[in-house]
Amino acid sequence: MAPTNTLPAWAELQAHHEIVGKAFVLKEAFKADPERFQKFSTTVKLPADISTEPNGTEILFDFSKNLVTEETLDLLIKLAEQAGLEKKRDAMFAGEKINFTENRAVYHAALRNVTNQEMKVDGVDVMNTKGGVNDVLEHMRVFSDQVRSGEWTGYTGKKLTNIINVGIGGSDLGPVMVTEALRHYGAKDMTLHFVSNIDGTHIAEALANSDPETTLFLIASKTFTTAETTTNANTAKQWFLEKTGGKGDISKHFVALSTNEEEVVKFGIDPANMFGFENWVGGRYSVWSAIGLSVALYVGFDNFYKFLAGAHAMDQHFRTAPLRQNVPVLGGLLSVWYTNFFNAQTHLVAPFDQYLHRFPAYLQQLSMESNGKTITSDGTPAKYQTGAVLFGEPCTNAQHSFFQLVHQGTKLIPADFILAAKSHNPVSNNLHQKMLASNYLAQAEALMVGKTADEVRAEGNVPESLVPHKVFLGNRPTTSILVGGAIGPAELGALIVYYEHLTFTEGAVWDINSFDQWGVELGKVLAKKILKELDEEGNNGEAHDASTGGLLAAFKKYANLS
Numbered sequence: 001m002a003p004t005n006t007l008p009a010w011a012e013l014q015a016h017h018e019i020v021g022k023a024f025v026l027k028e029a030f031k032a033d034p035e036r037f038q039k040f041s042t043t044v045k046l047p048a049d050i051s052t053e054p055n056g057t058e059i060l061f062d063f064s065k066n067l068v069t070e071e072t073l074d075l076l077i078k079l080a081e082q083a084g085l086e087k088k089r090d091a092m093f094a095g096e097k098i099n100f101t102e103n104r105a106v107y108h109a110a111l112r113n114v115t116n117q118e119m120k121v122d123g124v125d126v127m128n129t130k131g132g133v134n135d136v137l138e139h140m141r142v143f144s145d146q147v148r149s150g151e152w153t154g155y156t157g158k159k160l161t162n163i164i165n166v167g168i169g170g171s172d173l174g175p176v177m178v179t180e181a182l183r184h185y186g187a188k189d190m191t192l193h194f195v196s197n198i199d200g201t202h203i204a205e206a207l208a209n210s211d212p213e214t215t216l217f218l219i220a221s222k223t224f225t226t227a228e229t230t231t232n233a234n235t236a237k238q239w240f241l242e243k244t245g246g247k248g249d250i251s252k253h254f255v256a257l258s259t260n261e262e263e264v265v266k267f268g269i270d271p272a273n274m275f276g277f278e279n280w281v282g283g284r285y286s287v288w289s290a291i292g293l294s295v296a297l298y299v300g301f302d303n304f305y306k307f308l309a310g311a312h313a314m315d316q317h318f319r320t321a322p323l324r325q326n327v328p329v330l331g332g333l334l335s336v337w338y339t340n341f342f343n344a345q346t347h348l349v350a351p352f353d354q355y356l357h358r359f360p361a362y363l364q365q366l367s368m369e370s371n372g373k374t375i376t377s378d379g380t381p382a383k384y385q386t387g388a389v390l391f392g393e394p395c396t397n398a399q400h401s402f403f404q405l406v407h408q409g410t411k412l413i414p415a416d417f418i419l420a421a422k423s424h425n426p427v428s429n430n431l432h433q434k435m436l437a438s439n440y441l442a443q444a445e446a447l448m449v450g451k452t453a454d455e456v457r458a459e460g461n462v463p464e465s466l467v468p469h470k471v472f473l474g475n476r477p478t479t480s481i482l483v484g485g486a487i488g489p490a491e492l493g494a495l496i497v498y499y500e501h502l503t504f505t506e507g508a509v510w511d512i513n514s515f516d517q518w519g520v521e522l523g524k525v526l527a528k529k530i531l532k533e534l535d536e537e538g539n540n541g542e543a544h545d546a547s548t549g550g551l552l553a554a555f556k557k558y559a560n561l562s
């Protein structure tokens, strides 16, 4: 396609930013238009049979505290249309190979296609084919039921209650985030560990309090060749065999979640205990696949299925809602607006929800591995900014640390705030949840209205020299997401998919391939080479630049390597 910044709507947006965007005062917009909240907010309703609410949970997306007018949204949608967003979306759902640098379809939506719509890649029905989506789901159901009920036992006949997931990147972040988010639904007799880091501390700490008789290892790796995962898995296998004096039965204690049967078998896992998926599932989208087995084990298959169903509901919304009411599209276009026209560099996501404490970390991979790209579809560098730096922490904690910069720093930090109306833990007569909600509301309002010098003075007793320090410029944009019930599996599924398609929308407009990740390769290759050098006697890194060589030599000296 033509470079995004040469599309007619881009120039229109630039002109609109000069005239309207730069001068836009959010609090004035609310005064001028009493309907602004209604006009700029949209509610998505989940099906009742999967929701935490009897009539179906509503999720309200309030975009009204963003620096936009109706004309801004119209122009952004025009840009999306000119960039071919709908065509690209439909191509993804049609199983076309839109991941063109790896010649792969991007079809993780099939994994949560709970209405069993026809979905095909290369003419093959991925849902109902042997070993396809429905078969793997059934395998996951049977296995998770057996482990949870105690029918599947370890080599001494004991129930497996200690689950260790070994995986990294998408094979870790999704399972960790989702099991934490759904802890309320988790089996009370189960302990979960997630080992990802090559730092031996990670596996050592997980094994330290584990009993081999009751431990189940899930070796989670799409490729089954990732250095961290294969090394940690081998260490786990060695530990298991040593601890059981060679009597331990690998087939009862190790299962593989992977696309690579050959490597799984080489490792020593019975293919019958392999839960497969296809290469059209990107690592960062794999929690919906067999990689989500830890979730199914922990919260039970029925809840895992509701998680998929909530995700599917958001897929349906993204596929069918008009762009102007399409929440992931609006979220993505707002990100484009701030990134490309306001020169914002970041995207803050702050869940007002302790269970969602790993949500920002999960979104970092989703967003930054997808859209941290410079090269556009024709192989030339983008002449505009792409992926923002996504960061976040749960609130209210974040308010007591980096929110200083969000309120009074020199940078524009567009922020998303997420809250559930109902807490799973309404302790102290729901006081905590009301305080949480008051902060959720107050932060967005404070960021918008700010505080003028006159308002500071009116508070009295403020020395004039302090006044500028107490001024808040305000006019800082937020999107508020309010889940109408509690965050259960379906609500969580829908929230994740909101961000997936928001990321898709950004990538479609920026004309980049959001589905590869070549940028992670260079460091991996170099690390392999350096690992050999660490063992080579007399090699003091002479082949490297002076800094790398100097550090390598110093490491060898301090670590007593020759």
Ligand SMILES: O=P(O)(O)OC[C@H]1O[C@@H](O)[C@H](O)[C@@H](O)[C@@H]1O
Pocket: 168, 169, 170, 171, 220, 221, 222, 223, 224, 225, 226, 229, 283, 284, 369, 517, 520
């Ligand atoms: O699941 P695998 O094959 O072990 O890969 C883990 C991760 O490996 C990283 O190198 C990739 O950048 C991620 O996208 C991926 O999720």
